[in-house]
Structure formats: C-alpha cells, structure tokens
Amino acid sequence: MISKKIVDALNEQINWEFWSGYLYLSMANYFEEEGRKGMANWFRVQFKEEFDHAQIFINYLNARGGKVVLSPINAVPQGWESPLAAFAATLAHEQEVTRRIHDLYALAEEERDFATRQKLNWFVAEQVEEEETVKDIIDNLTLVGTDGTGIYQIDSKLGARTYVPAAPLAEK
Template structure:
C-alpha cells in the first residue's frame, strides 16, 4: 500500500498534468486561429503527451493500491501574445512541472518509497528533455526576431512533429 503523502503528491500531479494538457490545447487553438497550423500541431501533440503523463500517474497510483481523487482543473488562459511569448510561457510552465516532479521525488525519498522513486525517475528525465526542447525553440525564435519567413519555416518544421504515445 502506498503511503498517504506519496498518494497525495501523485493526485496533485495528476491535476497538474491535466492542466498542462488543457493549457497546451488552448495554445494550439490560439495558433490555429492565427493560421499557424504547424505551431498548433506541436502544441496539440504536447497536450496529448501531458494527458499521457496524467494517465501514467493514474495507473501507477491504482497499481500501488492508492485512490485517485480527481479535482477540477483551473481555467487556462485563452489569449496569448507573440509566438515567442507563448513558448516563453511554455518554458515557465515546464519549469513549474519540473519543480513539482522534484518535490514528489523528495517526498518519495523521505517516505523511503523505492518503487515510487524508480517510477518518478522517468519523469525527472522527461522534464530535462521537455525544457531543452522548448529552450531550443525559444532560441530559434529569438534568432529570427519575429521575421515572417522565419516563422513560416518554423511553422512547417513544427508541423512535421508526430505523436508518439509515452511508454
């Protein structure tokens, strides 16, 4: 049976992952409305990945004999600024998620829960990758300085991203 503090942190994270999914879906809708289908595609896939993460936490908590307690998801923003500003928001949000995952790991360590530590390591590694990917996109956006042709080239590049379900 999973310890109460660990189960609570996992339930909190499930809510954060679903919020992340809604946030990226909202960003996708924004990009669609701006005619940036490639950026919309990237965000739509990101939204699916965050929902996959929530599912992983959901299944893990059930597998460990805990009880999933779903809560309301806070309202996500629906208006955004420039493409660069959107991705800066994404990086800020991913840093928040990284901090949350690290706090969960701290709880698992404190509770001497080796199974949860092992499970969480995948998310620790995933967050490093998430922040690096978004950082690269931000660097490219800064290089093109809002130039229309550069934005269109990036839109095509991000449109090529395909969804791969998290294992």
C-alpha cells in the first residue's frame, strides 16, 4: 500500500514535471523568435521529456492505487538575455529537479516504500545525465562567447537532437 505522504509528494512532482515542460516550451518559443532553430529544437525535446516524466509518475501512481491530482501550472519565464543565460537557468532548474528527486527518494526510504524507491532509481540516473548535458552546452557556449560562427555551430548541433520516449514508457 502506498502512503498518503508518498501520493502527495508524487502528485507535487507531477505538477513540477509539467511546469518544467512549460518552462522548456517557453524557452523553445524564445529561441524560435530569436532565430535559433537548433536551440528551439533542443528545448522542444526537453519539453516532451518532461511530459514523459510526469506520465511515468502518473502511471506509477495509477499502478499503486494512488489518486492522481492534477494542479494548476504556475506561469513560467518568457525571455532570457542570451543563450548562455537560458542554459544557465536550465542548469539551475535541473539542479532543483535533482534536489526534489533526492527528497522523494529520502521520503520513500523513510516510509519504507521500496517500490517507490526503486521507481525513483531511474530518475536519479536521469538527473545525472540531464545536468551533465546542460553543463556541456554551457561549457561550449562559454568557450565561443558571442562569436557568431561558434553560436551557429552550437545551434546546428542542438538542432540534430531527436526525441526518444523515456525508457520506462517504452516498457509499458
């Protein structure tokens, strides 16, 4: 049986994942308006991934008999000073997601909910990958500065990213 504390915490995380998706969709739109189609693509893929993450939690709650409660999504920022500023905000956001996942993991241990802890293992590994990817982009943006050619090359590389459904969704 899944505890009310776990159900409430997972519902909060579902809302956070949807908010994250909205944030990344906002960033995609920002970059589209700025003519950075590759960066817009990268953030559109992030948007889809965040909605996948919410769906994984929804599926999990449904499988465990927990009630899914969808809450309103708060407003998200609409603009950034530069590509570097947007990706710095992305890293800070992903670090907050990591903190939240770790808090959920700690709660699952406290509640002796080993099934939830096991489900969260995938998210722990996913967050390591998310932070590393964004740090690499920030390193590249820092390296090229405002050089038009460098920004163009990074934009082109990010445009090649494709969406792949999250592994836990492919298992269903």
